[in-house]
């Protein structure tokens with residue numbers, strides 16, 4: 575009888591731990607933020623990348639491009655969210671719309687400062703701008719441009735942008 579109570583107690587404790595663990599994982603997931611902008615990660619624009627060989631999940635491709643430019647480290651885009659379905663796409667097959675009127679990151683919250691990088695701060699600079707949204711087909715991307723503006727880009731274009739240098743503000 576006593577053994578049974580102890581057994582039930584252990585089982586109950588285990589169940590509580592599992593529930594707590596699941597709750598923790600779920601809330602952690604919701605609280606996911608971009609390591610660079612400090613913004614919440616929007617499922618329609620998120621990207622999986624490596625910068626200098628380290629893996630990150632960012633709020634958008636742009637944020638990763640800016641980080642690569644500011645640090646001079648090589649960027650590899652591994653996956654990008656399809657703007658329409660939020661499914662992760664192989665960026666090689668994606669069609670990007672750059673600089674449209676839609677920017678989900680900027681509609682969320684202001685980006686964090688880039689401490690220690692004041693030299694690259696520009697007036698009106700936002701590390702999530704111009705937006706670069708991914709689509710699974712050229713037709714979808716072109717239809718989006720017709721409605722919201724922007725230009726069509728492929729992965730090579732974005733990779734090239736990640737390597738160009740940021741204009742430095744000259745100190746007087």
Ligand SMILES: [Zn+2]
Nearest residue numbers: 633634679702
């Ligand atoms: Zn962003």
